[in-house]
Amino acid sequence: MLFLLIRMQTLSAQSFSAAVNYRFCTNTQFDQAIRVYNSSRPFLTNKQALFRNGFGATVGYSFATKKYPKSNYGIELAYAYFGSYAENDGFINDMQLHNLTPRFFTRLKITKHIFGQVNLGLPCYGMFRQINSETVTNDGTPIRAFGIGFSILPQLFYSFKLNEHITLCPTFGIDYCPFQYSPQGEALINQTKGLYTNNSNSFFGFDFGIKVNFLSKGN
């Protein structure tokens, strides 16, 4: 962090970015727990949806020594939300999965308009659940699931220059997390612990969205 702060002082072309995106995701542990939840309760005719489709937003900051560099690097903070909801005769089971991923990225200019970017992230998640609008508890304490892992996200984006300071970029990326420590996922989703899954999750998905880059200064 200190290195980045010092480095920022020496850079002459910084840019800020903000993006919104759609995310499609598959999770080994969460999917398994939801499938077990669904198949172990035949009385629930409306099945619990998997955490598949999510929406997110990203803010980032990139460092560069000139305005249109061939390569540069930066940091991003990405947030995504996934929901799973099912209602059965007034029995409402509502689960929310929040992902927050701080990332470091390096970006490479491939052609005049096309850029490639590789992000290395620490995906953190928080999962919450309510039954009939009441938070699920154990011994009076809300059951919440938190976890952390590491991920790699290669991205491609096409850059449209709107003016000297703003570019607009449609983006596409593939997100892979080989390991996420996830000790409470099964407990929250299926109300069992260590029966059908272990303490780890992995996920694979893709996202596409729109990113806006703001060039703050240049030489």
Next chain:
Amino acid sequence: MVRRKFLKLSSLAAMGWIVSPNLISCAKNTLFDNPNYKGKVLIIGAGAAGLYAGYLLQSLGVDFQILEARNNHGGRLGKLEGFANFPIDLGAQWLHGNNNILADLVKKSKTKVTNDQSEMSYWFQNQIVQSLPKNVEIFDNEGLPDISFEAYALQQGLGEEYKYIIESLAGDQGADASEISAYWNHKEEENWVSGDDDFKFEESYFDFINKNIAQPILSKIQLNSPIDQINYTTDKIQLKLSSGTILEADKVIVTVPISILKLNEITFIPSLSQSKTQAFQKIGMGAGMKVFMKFSTKFFDQNITGGHICAAYADDSVGKAVDDNVLLAFVMGEQAEYLTSLGNDTAITTALLQELDTMYNGQATLNFLSGVVFDWTKEPFIKGAYSFSTVNMGDARLIAAQSVDNKLFFAGEAMNINGHHQTVQGAVESAYKAVNDLILNLK
């Protein structure tokens, strides 16, 4: 060129290996929507586990039949009507926790339940007190040794005066304090995520299971059909009933109480492995009895813990829509064995009334109207209360619950490996696990 092709193929294979578990998981949101299995499954036992296994198989369109040794279904769930102005739960009574399959079914079916928040009193040094001088909640601590509750309580300075308080804590676990392991009991309970509130059914637990799980599969239950022998030597498993009838099945789910397996009352051909039979022996199963006493007035507290004849009494009307003066004596372990040894129901009730007279200045005998004794240990196809964790138990439950040759599957509260053993929801979860193993291993 060859090298480039090799690198390309290797990269694709690596990528495939990385993402395949995720992509496979894309397909569906239940584990087994339509197994399309044409074989026949026989389930032994129509207790909670057997009923739920049948209920699951029915939902999957699998052909099955449940063989029950007794003349009614429900296993260790039972109901008595007419004794009080509410139905009496002869067996399992409390839904433990709000987060489990059955709690979901309660909510979905809008079954009326009440959180049992009855107050605790103690019979301690010959008087009823509302609190104890020393903390007895010592079995939730970290780093417990693999010794009995009784031995650990003594180590912690809870002497002879706490003997029956400790017995009541062990009795909650279906055990005698000298037999249950402090370490293994705690280790298994670490996986408990069901919640700590206890819920009572306004009707009865039996009614709830009967209405929601048993009724849809009632035609598949064959009563009065005890099994003597299971021969799984060939592809078709042969089951020999006590009547001599032979039935055939492709898969068998055994859900009888662990006591029946411990006593080798079912012969397996070929014999089960030594590790499995040893695992059965390591799982504890104590004596258990419920005695219901009806009085003309309610002179007793909601819970009385620490009796020398019965370590746990409870007001049975708690959670019911109507309020009769019924006191439950929940007798476990050595205390149950002692009462059984008295020989008849009158002697058992008299012994309990004498103890209550001591606690409440003779009011018990004075107000006593009638009593019912239900001795689960004397039930020929049950023979006990529920399983508990013994000293040196290790992973006995895990071994006991493992399937054999992909033909025999085991379920029941004692086979629950996720901390919910001793409970009806634990039995139901084990049934799901057995059906899950059966279906997923078909190919």
